[in-house]
Amino acid sequence: MSERLAKRTQTISPFYVMELLRRAKQLESEGRDIIHMEIGEPDFATPQTIIDAGIEHIQTGEIKYTPAAGLPELREKIAGFYRQRYGVAVAPERIFVTPGASGAFLLALGSSLNPGEELLMADPCYPCNSNFVKVFEGRTRAVPVGSSTRYQLTAELIRENWTEATKGALIASPSNPTGTIIDPAILNSAIQAVNQLGGCFYSDEIYHGLVYVKSAPTALVFSDDVFIINSFSKYFGMTGWRIGWLIVPDEFIEATERLAQNIFISTPTHSQYAALAAFDERTLDELEFRRAEFAARRDFLYDTLLRLGFDIPIKPEGAFYIYANCARFTDDSYQFALDFLEAEGVAITPGKDFGDYESNHYIRFAYTTSIDRMAVAMHRLERFINR
Secondary structure: OOOOOOHHHHHOOOOHHHHHHHHHHHHHHOOOOOEEOOOOOOOOOOOHHHHHHHHHHHHHOOOOOOOOOOOHHHHHHHHHHHHHHHOOOOOHHHEEEEOHHHHHHHHHHHOOOOOOOEEEEEEOOOHHHHHHHHHOOOEEEEEEOOHHHOOOOOHHHHHHHOOOOEEEEEEEOOOOOOOOOOOHHHHHHHHHHHHHOOOEEEEEOOOOOOEOOOOOOOHHHOOOOOEEEEEOOOOOOOHHHOOEEEEOOHHHHHHHHHHHHHHOOOOOHHHHHHHHHHHOHHHHHHHHHHHHHHHHHHHHHHHHHHHHOOEOOOOOOEOOEEEEEOOOOOOOHHHHHHHHHHHHOEEOEEHHHHOOOOHHHEEEEEOOOOHHHHHHHHHHHHHHHOO
16 A cells, blocks of 8 residues: 555445446447446436526536535425425525535535544445545444345334444435335434434435335435435436535534535536426426336336346335345355356346445346346346356
8 A cells, every 4th residue: 555545545445336337348349238237327318308408508608606505596496396295394505406416425424424433324235325434534334234124224223233433324215225215104213213312314315206116205204403315316317417415404504515615616507507407397297207117127127036036025115226135046246247247248236335244145236227128138147047
C-alpha cells in the first residue's frame, strides 16, 4: 500500500459485479451474444416527457447552478408527490435534491455519523451502503437475516445488536438484493426502537413504485424523525441523469444544506428541470405500464428458476431482483457466475456482492431485460447446470 493513499481506501470493498460486467462487455466486443441480468438498471428508456423537459431547458442555454438544496419548484413537486401517494405532509425545506441516491446517502451520513460510530444494516444488503459509512470513518454492523424476517431487520434484531457505539439503523424496502418489503407494523416498531435508543433511522426507499403485491409504506407514515433516501433512477427510469432526493428531520436541515453547498454545489440543473416532468400524469401512466411489465417478468423468472431447482423462500414483492439459493448446484456462487458467463454468455451477480451471510450460496438475477431474452437465458442456464 502506498503511504500516500488514505487508509480508508483499504476498507472499501470492491463491487464484484463490475468485474463480471467488464468481462461481459469484452465478450460482446468479440461478437458473443451476452444477456445482461447483472446490473440494476431498467432497460426501458427514460420516459419521453422527461426527456423533452430536459431538452427544453438545455435549449434555453441557462444551465447554471441552482440552490444547493435543489430547485424550489422540484422540492415542492416532491412534497406534493408524498401528499398524493402516501398521504403525508413534508415541508419542502426538509427535501434536498441530490446527485442520485448516492448523493443522498452522503448527505444523510455526513450530517449525522461521527468517526467510529456504527450503523446497523441487514446482511444481505446493497454493498455501497456500507462503503458510504466507511467513507465517514464509521463502521457497519451487518446483521444476518433470512427468510424468517423476510430478509429485513426487526426491532428485536436492532435491540439485540445495539451497542454504545451504534448511531442508527438502515432498512431498505423494497430491498436489494431480495426484493422483499417490510411489513408496516414491523417497520413502525423498528423506527420506534431506534428512536427510543436515541439513534437515527435511515429508510432506503429507492425502489418505491416498483411494487407488485402490496404497497410499500414510507417511513414518514410513522415518524418525521427519519432520513428518507429516494431516487429518480429506478421507478422513474432516470439512472444516467444522476438525480435523487433526501428528506431529513428538522434539526438536520441547516447542517445538510451546508454540506450540500460544499460537496455538490448543486445537482445537475438540466436533470432537475427534466425531473419536474416525472410527476406529470402522462409520465406516471407510462411508469405504471412499465411496472406491470416488470411484474410479468418477475413471475416468469420466479417460476422458471423454481422449476430449474433454485430455492427462493419468498417471492419478491418489489424492485427487479430475485435472490436465489444455488446451493444445489455450487458452494461458490462467484465462480458459478464467472463460469456461466464464459460458457453461456449470461451475466448474473454473485451473492458475495451483498454481504457474508451464506453469500456463496446465492445468486442475484435482475429481470431488467425482456421475457424473450430471459427465456433464452433460462434455456442456457438449464443447459449449464445439466452438464
